[in-house]
Amino acid sequence: MGKTALLTASAMALAHAALAADAPKLSVTIYNADQALVQDQRLLDIAKGRQRLEFKDVSAAIRPETVTLSADAIGVVEQNFDYDLLTPGKLMEKAVGHEVTIVRTNPGNGQQVTEKATVLSANEGVVLKIGDRIEVLRDDDVPTRVIFDKVPDNLRAHPTLSVTVDSERAGQRLATLSYLTTGLSWKADYVALFDEKAAKLDLQGWITLENHSGAPYVGAETQLVAGHVQLAQGDDASDQSDGLAAVRAAGTEADEGPGKELGDYHIYSLPERTTIAQNQTKQVGFLQADGVAAHKVYQWSAGWFQTQQQPSAAVVVVDFVNSRGSGLAAGLPAGTMRVYERDTAGEPKFVGESQIGHTPQGSELAVKIGDAFDVTVQPTVTAETKISKTRTRYSMTYVARNARREPVTVELRQGGLWRDGKVLKESLQSRRIDAHTLGWSIPVPANGQTTLTFDVETGW
Known part of the structure; x- marks a missing residue:
């Protein structure tokens, strides 16, 4: 083999290697917010000069104003989205206004009669002109076929972007087609198997994907963004551009990995490429954590300082911390958590x-998994003293009762504090939950009760 041939073979090998490294992919x-960013890479054979490229398998719910096509050495002149589907x-x-062929079949003898007709109207029925007479195309049991010379250029079997x-x-x-579409959504669901005695739970996470966009996505790298992206309202073009920029910014950094922070959002990458078929609901596992430290808590919350004439039930919650130490390695997207226990x-x-x-x-x-009717709390305002025009002192008594055969701890949450609210005295040690909420852990003996008292001063 000559030197020139060797160089040519090497150049071809390098070209194929480059194409393999940049293999087409769909993400x-x-x-x-019922929005999805599709980034569709395709290997196209493009001629020199002006030409029209057609993409027939794009979403039917595409937002045409968000489409971009990028490839080496091309400039985009015009783009059209034809969504008038062939029916x-x-x-x-x-x-309408054109000639078609009408074929009628006699049900008695099977004889066919063929006539030329001009379509005059197709509103609430079809009106035809056949020779010198006007007819309405009947919708009855008489077998009739209409033959057309061709399919109009602007009718498509599938939504087509040109x-x-x-x-x-x-x-x-390699060319990259990017666009926003509606019709794709996701949600998270969790299954927690709780062992109260061992104070642990096993947690599984599932992502449910739904596709009603009018197109399948085969072998797609799929990312999910938790958080609400700003979308422009109205027809102002500059607002739409700003909203699109925010969405695209989130999509382009998807390689940061599952559960990674992305600005003010979290992004999760499914572990494998997946196919999301049209009109399909698909579930994909994304989390498995065993032995997460957890415990059952009886919780009672008050949003303000008030007296209650009757005791009310505490709620039963399973409490755990989303941390690496607990066996969880990422932020958890919003969803429904279902808890199971073994009988x-x-x-x-x-x-x-x-x-x-x-x-x-x-x-x-x-x-929260339910209400504990055998664990109750009753609040009473024992004193309310006005300190100034803007500040008040509240004296509170909380009676926690336990009708169970074992002792429990009630986690009490008292809201209603302003930022400079302070505890003046208390019978149990409190802790600050947030700027407006205090918390107490109240131990209550089996078939007994515990009384918590405290004074707070709050205002602005």
Whole structure:
């Protein structure tokens, strides 16, 4: 083999290696606000000069104003989205003013009669002119066929995006088609198997994907964004551009990995490429954590300082911390958490469910599973003293009762404090939950009660 041939073979090998490294791929980034970013890479054979490229398998719910096509050495001249789909009704509408062929079959002898007809109207029925007479195309049991010469250019079997480009050179190259679409959504669901005696739970996370966009996404790298992206309202073009920039910014950084922070959002990458078929609901596992430290808590919350004439039930929650130390390695997207416990026979039984919000690492999760009617709390305002025009002192008594055969701890939450609110005295040690909330852990003996008293001063 000559030197020139060797150089040519080497150049071809390098070219193929470059194409393999940049192999076409499809990625879909799905947001919470019925928005998804599709980034579709394709290997196209593009001629030199002006030409029209057609993409027939794009979403039917595409937002045409968000489409971009990028490839080496091309410029985009014009783009059109044809969503007028080929149906019998649409075909007849497009034939108005044109000639078609009508074929009628006699049900008695099977004889066919063929006539030429001009379509005059296709509104609430089809009106035809056949020779010198006007007829309405009947919709009865008489077999009738309408034959058209061709399919109109603007009717498509599938939604089609056409882009007119001007190419500086001919040849095969990688092109990226990007657009926003509606019709794709996701949600998270969790299954927690709780062992109260061991104070642990096993947690599974599932992502449910739904596709009603009008197109399948085959072998797609799929990312999910937790958080609400700003979308412009109205027709102002500059506002739409700003909203699109925010969405694209989130999509382009998807390689940061599952559960990674992305600005003010969290992004999760599914572990494998997946196919999301049209009109399909698909579930994909994304989390498995065993032995997460957890315990059952009886919780009672008050939003303000008030007296209650009757005791009310505490709620039962399963409490755990979303941290690496607990066996969880990422933020948890919002969703429904369903809790199960094993019965005396060892069979898992459903005990309750609750919605959780987007939960970053380090956050405490309290999943409500029901009401504890044998654990109650009754608040009483024993004194309310006006200190000044803007400040008040409240004296509170809380009686926590436990009708169970074992002791419990009631986690009391008292809201209603302003930022400079302070505890003046208390019978049990409190802790600050947030700027407006105090918390107490109240131990209550079996078949007994505990009284918590405290004075707070708050205002502005």
